[in-house]
Amino acid sequence: MSAAKDEAENGRLDFESEEGDAGEKDLEEGENDQAEEDDVPPQRSGQLNGDEESENTAVNDNSLRHNGEKGGASARETQGSIQATRPELGRPSSADGSLSIPDDTPSIQFQGSIASSSPRKGLRLSSYGASPTPSLRPFDRRFQARVSPSPQDSPRALSPAFLNVHSRQSSLAHTLADNGETETPQAPWEVVRWTKLRKMTGQAFSEVGKRNFGRPTCIAIAASIALGTSKGIILVFDYNQNLKSIIGPGTKAVESGSVTSISISADHSTIAGGHASGSIFTWEVARPAKPFLHISPIDRSKTPDADGHALDVAILHIGFLGMRHTALTSADDKGMAFSHLASRGMGVVARTVKTVRILGRYQDKKSEALRQRKPSSVLAFSPLPLGNAEHVADSMGLVAMLTPYLLVIVSTTPIAQTQYKTPRPKEVAAHGAMSGALAWFPSVKLKAKDAVTSESSSRVKLVYCWSNILTVLEIVETEPSASSGKEETPTLQFRPRSRWKSEEAIVGIQWLGRSVMAVLTITQQLIIIEDPSMVVTDSSDLIQKHIYHADLFSPQLNNLVDQLEDEEVAAMHGVVADAFNMSFRAYKGRLFLLGYNEIAFGTLSNWADRLLALMEEGSFIGAIQLATAYYNGEANKVAVGLPEDDALRHQMVQEKLTEMITASLRYAFGQNKESQARRVDTEQLEELALACITACIGMDDNDFLFEDVYSWYQDHDLESVFLEKLESFIDDDEITVMPPALLKDLVGHYTARGLHSRLEEMICHLDSRTMDIDQITTLCKKNRLYDALLYVWNQALSDYTTILSELIGLAEREHDSQDLNLSDLASATKVFPYLSYVLTGRIYPTGKERPEDSATLAKAELYHFFFSGNSQEGRSNMQENPRSLKPGSTSSFPNLRRILNFDAPSFLSMLNEAFEDSFLNGPQDRMVDEIPGQLTEEQKFGLSVNRQWIVSILLEVMTPPAYESEDTVYLDMFIARNLPKFPQFILLPGHVLHRVLVGLCQYSSEDVADDCQLSVEYLLSMYQPPHLTLLIPLISKARFYRVLKTIYKTEKQYADLLKTCFEDYDNPDAIFQCISDCLRPRAGLTEKQVDEVRAVIVDHAYDLVATDVTKAASTIEDSAADLHSVMLATLSEDEAAQYRYLQVVLEPPTTKAEGLRPDVSHRNFVEQYVRLLCDYNRSHVSEYVGHLKTGDLRLEEVLPALEDSGVIDAAVVLLAREGKVKEGMDRLTDHLSTLESALLGLLDAANDSPDAANTVETGQDLIITVQKYARVGVWLCQRQTKAVQQNRPSLSRAKSIKTINDALSEDEELWLDLVDAVVAVTKNVTEVLERHARQASTDEEKLSQRTLAPTQLDPSKMITDLRIIVQETFTALLATTSAPHTKDAQRTDVSFLRILRAFLNRASLSSPSLSNLRAVLGAIFSAYSYEESLLSLANRLLDKDLFVHVTEADTLRRRGWRPLGQVCEACGKRVWGPGAGGYIWDAWLRNQEREETKLADHSGKQSTSSRSSSRDGHGKGKAVTRDREHSVVAESHDASDEQTVNEGDNGAVVIFSCRHLFHRACLMKMQDGEIIAADEERTTGRGGVDLVCPLCT
DSSP: OHHHHHHHHHSOOOSSSSSOOHHHHHHHGGGTTOOOOSOOOOOOTTTSOOOHHHHHHTTTOOSSSOTTOOSTTOOSOSSSOGGGTSOOOSSOOOSOHHHHOOOSOHHHHSHHHHHTOOTTSOOOOOOOTTOSSSOOOTTSOOOOOSSOOOOSSOSSOOSOGGGSOOOTTTOGGGGSOOOSSSSOOOOTTOSEEEEEOHHHHHHHHSHHHHHHHOOEEEEEESSSEEEEETTSOEEEEOTTOOEEEEEOTTSGGGGSOOEEEEEEOTTSSEEEEEETTSOEEEEETTBTTSOSEEEOOBOTTTOTTOOSOBTTOOEEEEEEOTTOSSEEEEEETTSOEEEEEEOOOBTTBOOOEEEEEEEOOOOOHHHHHHSOOOOOOOSEEEEOOOOSSOOGGGGGTEEEEEOSSEEEEEEOSSSOEEEEEEEOOTTSOTTSEEOEEEEEEOOOBOSSOOTTTOOSBOOEEEEEEETTEEEEEEEEEOOOOTTSOTTSOOOEEEEEEEEEEOSSOEEEEEEEETTEEEEEETTOEEEEEETTTTEEEEEEEOGGGOBOOBOOSHHHHHHHHHTTTSSTTTTSOSEEOOBOTTTEEEETTEEEEEBSSOEEEEEEOOHHHHHHHHHHTTOHHHHHHHHHHHHHTOSOOGGGTOOSOHHHHHHHHHHHHHHHHHHHHHHHHHHHHHOSTTOOOHHHHHHHHHHHHHHHHHHTOHHIIIIIIHHHHHHTTOHHHHHHHHHHHHHTTSOOOOOHHHHHHHHHHHHHTTOHHHHHHHHTTSOGGGSOHHHHHHHHHHTTOHHHHHHHHHHHHOOOSHHHHHHHHHHHHHHHOSSOOHHHHHHHTTHHHHHHHHHTTBOTTTOOBOOHHHHHHHHHHHHHHHHSSOOSTTHHHHHHOTTSSOTTOOOOSHHHHHHHHHHHHHHHHHHHHHTTSGGGGSOOHHHHHHSTTSSOHHHHHHHTOOHHHHHHHHHHHSOTTTSOHHHHHHHHHHHHHHTTTOTTTOOOOHHHHHHHHHHHHTOSOGGGHHHHHHHHHHHHTTOOOTTGGGGHHHHHHTTOHHHHHHHHHHHTOHHHHHHHHHHOTTOTHHHHHHHHHHHSTTSOOOHHHHHHHHHHHHHTHHHHHHHOHHHHHHHHHHHOGGGHHHHHHHTTTOHHHHHHHHHHHHSOHHHHHHTOOOOOSOHHHHHHHHHHHHHHOGGGHHHHHHHOOTTSSOHHHHHHHHHHHTOHHHHHHHHHHTTOHHHHHHHHHHHHHHHHHHHHHHHHTTTTOSOHHHHHHHHHHHHHHHHHHHHHHHHHHHHHHHHHHHHSOOOOHHHHOOOTTSOOOHHHHHHHHHHHHHHHHHHHHHHHHHHHHHHHHSSHHHHHHOOOOTTSOOHHHHHHHHHHHHHHHHHHHHHHHSOOOOSSSOOOOHHHHHHHHHHHHHHHHHOSOOHHHHHHHHHHHHHHHHHHHHHHHHHHHHHHHHHHHHHHHHHHHTOOOOOSOSBOTTTOOBOSSTTSOTHHHHHHHHHHHHHHHHHHHSOHHHHHHHHHHHHHTTSSSSBOOSOSTTOOOBOOOTTOOEEEOOOOTTOOEEEETTOOEEEHHHHHHHSOHHHHHHHHHHHTTSOOOOOOOTTTO
8 A cells, every 4th residue: 555655646646546446436436427315324323423532542453352342242231130121112011010020030029919818719919909009000001021122222332433423633643653754644544545746746845846936826626737826827737746837937927926816627728827916817738838818907097997807906716617718707805706708819810808797896985985885805716617417507607606795606698697695694603713615516417316306417516604604505497487488598596405513614615526525624624524414424634734825815804803893793703714715626536735835635535445444453343343334324425435325335345244254253263273472352252243243134144144153153162152142133133033053052052051031032032933842842841931932832833822721720739739939920920911912912022013813813712712611621620729610500711710710800900901902893704704614613712702792701700709809899890991991892781880880889908999989980981870879878988089079069969069078188179179169159059059068168167277278268268258257266276377377368469469458358357467477477567567557457456466576666657557656656765775775785795695696696686676666766757747747737937937946846756756765775885885895995915916706796887887877867857857948938947956956955954964975966967968078079970971961962953964955845946056047146145245234234242143143043943044134044843953055036945854955935835824924923023933844744
């Protein structure tokens, strides 16, 4: 491989047969010939995702075991029950595990039931007595076998770990060590294999090459490789890397700047190059000395009307249209794109070029001044290339262009026309990198028709991307209409089909095939994506390739980055990505990269290369797994050259996969035999076996698996490894047929290791036709593998009763034996799931559906076995069983009796499931007619069995005394449950149904009580007893409350219905629902029935409130409010319950939620509720009392409770409401004194308190309480002051003014008491706090070291809080007693001063020295002064802001308006501008003369006033012009302001804010008489005219 690589690097680039492999050939021709389907199967969980860390270490691992696998060898435990590790996928399991899933642990399962069995009865293995729930529901369950259906998700790892999607960090390129060479070695299975073109690189990047030609700037690939350089020269190389041609030297091309874009024509004969100066040259490769065509740039300053690229604007993109050499398209970095079509030159006549603009706008300075244009550029550009299949779009010359805002597709033939455009998708991440890329894939022929479109050629596709969002667009030709002409331009539909989101911005994209895309991200990461599944197959890091890129777009698009705050571009990008389009190219499935120092090409490694690389690395297991994934279509097929067609892919892969398996086995076992130093361990051999088995199953080649693969393991005495790996495949039904010899080895292996349970499960999944029946039967009987034994006898011998009879016999023998064998009993219980499966048409124990004919015969045989009149089989057993026969009768239905004696409940539960099968609907005449003479008598009898027959037989057999009520009750439940379901198939007389109903009511065990009640409900749904009322005592004794409720409701016995609800403790909510239903207004009950229901409520009052006191209160409130007293009397000893009850009644939740007034309709309960509130919710008392009105409660009844509980605020509210304001204030001040004492006591004991934290918290709570009651006092005083002012008679002002010496009024006395109490508390507590502070600060050393702990009192904070309380009180006093400023009254603070004087007088009496009081009041009044300063400063700030806003508003108001046109909207004559007439100039001259005359006549002051008026006349608002004779008054009216502009022969001109223009005379004519009268009033000086735009009103 190294020699081939060197040849590619230094020699020929052979695109046709480089590898010589069929897969590679398909890959190479995939662009034009390969037929592929559109859908790629998604990766299966657990198959294509591996461990990245293991993957990285797998590169240099030469062992057989691939490190990427995840424990596929150990799919299941070697010991333990299979049932514990496999989820049940069959029918739901039953409530009783012993009946549905018997296993191999009977000692735990049957301990309780066997111990409870009576000696006289047969052994019953169901554990009904040990049921954890009160209801067994035996007829609601389904039986399950231990061997469950196979899970769908196998625990095996079916594919190697390296098939997962690569990331930048997990790329295999990073796992190889650098060997010092310039080439970075790549992992052999890397999806893209890169080769450096050394010869070409040496010529283009050498110092001589750079000096002569310049640095390469762009690359184009076709039949040759073209490089554009920075000196304007184009270098053309062939595939042998020989410099074929040098284009440009000695021509104008080298004077046009660097080559910025390059393109090769479809026939590879012509090359076009775009230069930095805006020039475009085309060259014939065979004649490089002279350009074939030269398109010069346009100097727009000289020829502004010409189309073409501007001078010195770089050509970023260029391309040929179709097969023509003279048709080009190009785009520059200013966002302009053009189509160029050159004419044919004839002799001396030069070629002419017709250029048409297809995108962008010319940069016009005048237009830019009027409207700011968004910056733009062409991020990506490509004309549609030609494919090998004709398509209608080929003749239209489609060009796709991507700008920062739009994708535009333009057709250039026959005329330029936009075919499709779409905006940037919203999914583009905001503030990411701005980038764009696109690529066409033309229409190509397919080997087979497309599976989706049924077309023989592929559709044209365009992939484009903005930033990190990639979209695939499909172009479809629409069918032309019948009326359209032949020459009509074809119509195309553009359908966005797929979208993919990358983690980072995309800067380049190329098609490697019809379904493979190569994506290059901004961090130079290469991602391979399959289309249309958009699955990432692989990724690789190309950062070491140093791909050439240039900053082509940021100079033009930086404004988009800088203006992110603009609303329109808020979702734009934060950076502009460099351009990579000139250096990232693809041709015929190869990728070409132009780097800063080299040129390289990469090929996709095909599937054979990857397998070979893995084999060479020694990872045989990984190679087999990968080949298996390729064969099954689970890995990425298209990217590695495999076809989508399964048959073709299987043919290609199967041969190599078989060879790899053989080579791997030979290598593994040969290595074990010859090389002890590198011995392959058992674990690796297990993984190899797993991989080989998986591969052979995928290829459906079991012969190779069992003959060749197994032989290798058998010859080296390792068959146990292979056999244990087969287990999971057998259990999953992937292997169902095995050779007898291999099956014998399998049985011997598992038997020798005691793994009987696992062996049994495998046998049940194998085809019985390949088994040795004698061997399997002997093995199963010996090891009690009855599941497998039943399976083999059923499938191989079609015998369904022999083993069944043996299992029943096991139970009978254990019954007769003194020694209890639980294993035999566990085996015997398998009869019930077995019967359930077979009688419902399933194979036991796998649960698969049995063929219809086989299932029918199996059911017939079993029904005959149990329900035929006599049977020789089992007769001897019947004679020994005392329960088998009635006294004096002969034996009948022996097998039925045997199984009923064994476990009647389980058998009836099984029958309940079998009854749902359609087999029992009637005689199976079809089977008799189809196979006449082939059916035995037993089968014919079984085919005639139906449900009626079975029920009749059961009623005949299960009768006392042979069967007691413990068993017959299950028969009664069985009949009651099935009779309503199959009324057309089961007919029973009334006395039988009556007996069934009585039997259900007389159950013997509480465990079946709920099941019996449910059965009674089923039975009564279709059976109506003639005397149902006579059965009520029996039903009531059985406590079937649901049945009783139904009966009472039907009979309209509502009182008994309510009694039953009280008796039914399991459904307490029914009590409240029943009361509501019975006592609602429209219930329809008679008065007697209502009284009976109310009597029941009274009798059960305690039960009602004991059930739920809140629901009881709500229900009684809604239905019988007069019974509240009865309920409360019942709760006389439970005050907490009374509180909850009254809370619901008086304060329902809806009232609290909606903020409504509480319900006080029950006034006799309000006082009781308030007293209870004092005990259970003190904080809510004040709120509740505050919503009450006068008279809602008696004060003397609740006041003691309020005072005892300390709810003084509520007491004050009530006293104030009763008019006892003075008494309320006294209680409030007393309580404040009490709080003061508490605070003082707390402070005195603070130093001695052991709980300092609790002391601090208590002190804070006390201060908060003082503040609360101070505010209550303020509320009381304010309320009283307001009431006094409202009730005070109106007096004259002289009489109403009070002096400072007058006596205090009642409301002023209240304020005085409050202030005195609050100040007293503050003063006294402050003294103590200050004393404590002084004592703590006497010692200077302690003061310097002291820090206040969080658990110590903070005197300064407490003093501040107390003074705030005093300040709030004085503030409220001042606000209430001070009168506001009015026109008729002067502000007076006499009331406040009188209260303050009285307060000081009272304080002087109690304390001759006011020093302590001065400190308190001084701090308060200092706070008032501080607040005044703040208000003054705030007013100044507001005044300043107001001035600024008014100035801005005035400036906006003075702006002028621009009229919509130049003519009057009324008369249509031109008002101004060209063509208006010379009278405007004459009028202006006359106006100027008048102005000069006025200026000469008036004084300076008048002139100044006139100029001011003139200035005002040009602004908005009301204004008068200087010349009243020829002036117009412009006013604001209805938001339509207008301006006077000038005057003329037609009168003054008026323009409104709506920009409509009128002659004033024309406007006045359009107004009505009211406006004319107003105008006359204006001329006389009495008013003005309101002018309104007639077009806008």
